[in-house]
Amino acid sequence: MSRAKRIVICGGGAIGVAIAYFLSRRGARPVVIERHAVAGAASGKSGGFLALDWCRGSALDRLARRSFELHAGLAAELNNPWLYRRLATYGGYAVENDTARATSQRPWLSAAVAITGRLGSPQTTALVEPRAFTIELMRAAQAHGAELRRGTVVELARRASGAASRAVGGVVLQSGEVVEGDAVVIAMGPWSMLATRWLPLPAVFGYKGHSLVFETGEALPAEALFLEYQEASGEILAPELFPRADGTTWVCAISSTGPLPIDPADVAPDEGAHARLEAMCRNISPALAGAPIVARQACFRPVTEDGLPLIGRVPGVEGAYVATGHSVWGMLNAPATGEAMTELILDGAAHHVDLAPFAPGRLARLDPARLRGA
């Protein structure tokens, strides 16, 4: 009998964890190396909104549809510790201090908000609590033999078969320890940019988002909301409001291109961003205005130059894989990415989705000299 493959996964966000879960279900031995905390970055702070068909017409469509289906299956199979819920989704607009609209017919929304239409039904939109999703999926992977290690990956280890070998045989941690594996997956979210020093990979950028979590109890119904909000200054924000099954409501609206710190533990909000978000929430909803805020968060989503993720083999380097750059759909697309990467690594090709549009080689590699000083 052949021995189980040991796959080293760099990064314990939703993407790395989903890959570990599907690998573990196939009898492989994934090892997740996480620098800060599982779900400690965007995967624990995101909205957790899922949609079946919102990627229609783009290369992401098949991945998203497959993932939407897998989310429902995973929640049922693992007893839903991450509060997966189906819900209807609406769109609308609001103008700060303009209370003439009052068309929302929802007592939890202020008269500044006008609801213009339904964007999704419980058949097509859903929500998870993303931190619990990521942490519990990691636990489920561990129950199937996956390992979780705390450590900072600083380099790749080459296979012992000759000094000239470019084949990857593991990773080197900051402590100097080498963690060996048959293959290595880069899944470090926006920090995957650092891997362009080790591998011929295109650039991955971080785009910062701020969010608040309110303790709203039962004040809000199971309806997600996407709004266009005009501040008194004339600036337009795009708030998203997601009421979760645990009685909290997650709200975001403010993004920026602030620099990504090297250490994920050092991510901090932009000055004034949360105060601005709080003012907006007070204007939109009396229920939010009166609710305690239980978290003020900032995180970076990973973005590529063409907006599509990098999912596949690193060209020209045996044993090296990448899965990152999922932008605003990383929570949605984590399960199908985990499944596809597992098929690619263990079977040589993905069966459920076509990974060709996400091939890392489609974009020019970043010259590592541009990273100097990072």
Ligand SMILES: Cc1cc2nc3c(=O)[nH]c(=O)nc-3n(C[C@H](O)[C@H](O)[C@H](O)COP(=O)(O)OP(=O)(O)OC[C@H]3O[C@@H](n4cnc5c(N)ncnc54)[C@H](O)[C@@H]3O)c2cc1C
């Ligand atoms: C405000 C906001 C709202 C969002 N809302 C949604 C949503 O509603 N629905 C949706 O589908 N998506 C959403 N997203 C997108 C989603 O959060 C991301 O696409 C997803 O979390 C990316 O997951 P990841 O595993 O690639 O990266 P991350 O979550 O960033 O995980 C990467 C991990 O790698 C670790 N790491 C970094 N460097 C090293 C190293 N050297 N060694 C070891 N480990 C390392 C980090 O500590 C981190 O834990 C949102 C994003 C933002 C910012």
